[in-house]
Amino acid sequence: MNIERFSLDQLRVFVQVADSGSFLGAARTLARAQSAVSYAIGTLESQLNVALFDRSGYRPQLTDAGEALLRDARQVLDQVDSLQVRASAFSQGQELEVALAVDVFFPTDCLVDLLRRFRDAFPAVTVRLEVEALGAVAERVIDGRAMLGILGTLPTTPPNLLRVTLPSVMVVGVVSPQHPLAAVKGRIPDKLLAQQTQLVLSDRSELTARQDFSVHSRLSWRMSDLGTKHALLRAAMGWGYMPEHVVKDDLKSGKLVRILTSQHSPEGMALPIQCVYRPDYRAGPALSWWLDSLAGLKTLDGISVTS
Incomplete structure (x- = not known):
């Protein structure tokens, strides 16, 4: 059996x-002529050294081997067709892959909506997505691992990156109703905050390593995963700041309650969200779509864009 002699045409005839x-x-x-189809199948069976069809009945029936090989x-x-589509797009200047770095505070619903619309517009382009916090998003854009980044938890934009301003995300201070801070009425003094464990997102980058943002407690637990922080807050393991869209259901059900700190009101603080990219990066059609779509967002609900 010599599989290198197979042709794609034989496989298409088989299917x-x-x-x-x-x-x-x-x-x-x-x-095609029926004889040409029969010859293609007969040749393929000879090369595979296996019968693909049982021809004893009125209509040919797939054999067990034919079912498996089909x-x-x-x-x-499918892989060949995908290769042809991607090669054709690349020859016209379209990227084969778009690498994105997105802040953990960026609303998932909005991201999913953007990805769905991107898939519809560029079905041949793959997406590599990294979700990070603080300086890790900007770092991936600066070193070229990501073509585009969406910053949220990093309060400043590195000067060597271009930026597009997006709608803000509301951030609120929250605790479990079983946590001691939940019983405090009004604004919580910094001295009292400092005595309680604060749950803080950690920075996995060198860009802002060893820098703290909105950390008030002497004792802090750090983690890189927003989901883990969310779970620990609901378990009354500490207090912390969370994007309002992540905890809105918990606030409604009473699993979490808002707290008033010296820097944030119960209504929350508007956190600026920015799209950043390198000025020397040549944007193809796919990346240009992301820049235009992000710039056109009126809200981060994932459904509203400028006309």
Whole structure:
């Protein structure tokens, strides 16, 4: 058996015969003589050294081997078709991949909506997505690992990056109703905050390493995952700041309550969100789509864009 002699045409004929249920049906669909279809299948069976169809009945039936190999044939053809689409797009200046770095505070619903619309506009372009916090987003753009970054928890924008201002995210201070701070009425003194464990997002980058933002407590627990921080807050393991869209259901159900700190009101603080990219990066059609779509957002609900 010499698989290097296979042709894509033979595989397409094989799949079409299986889909049509007959050699004649496949011949009509492919606009070929029935004898040519029969010859292609016979040659393929000879090369594979296995019968793909049982021809003893009125219509050819896939053998067990044919059923199994049909799945492989479809997969090969799908990959070849994908390769052709991507190569054609690349030859026209379109990127094969878009690498994005997104802040953990950016609303997931909005991100999902953007990704869905991007997939519809650029089905041949793959997406590499990293979700980070603080300086890690900007660092990935600066070193070229990401073409575009969405900053949230980093309060300043590195001067060597271009930026597009996006709608803000509301950030609120919260605790579990079982936490001691939940019983404090009004604004909580900094001295009292400092005595309680604060849950803080950690920075995995060198850009802002060892820098603290909105940290008031002497004792802080640090983590890189927003979901873990959320779970620890609900377990009354500490207090902390969270994006309002993440905890809105908990605030409504009473699993978390708002607190008033010296820097934040119960209504929260508007956190600026920015899209950043390198000025020397040549944006192709796919990356340009992201820049235009992000710049057009009126809200981060994931459904409203400028016309």
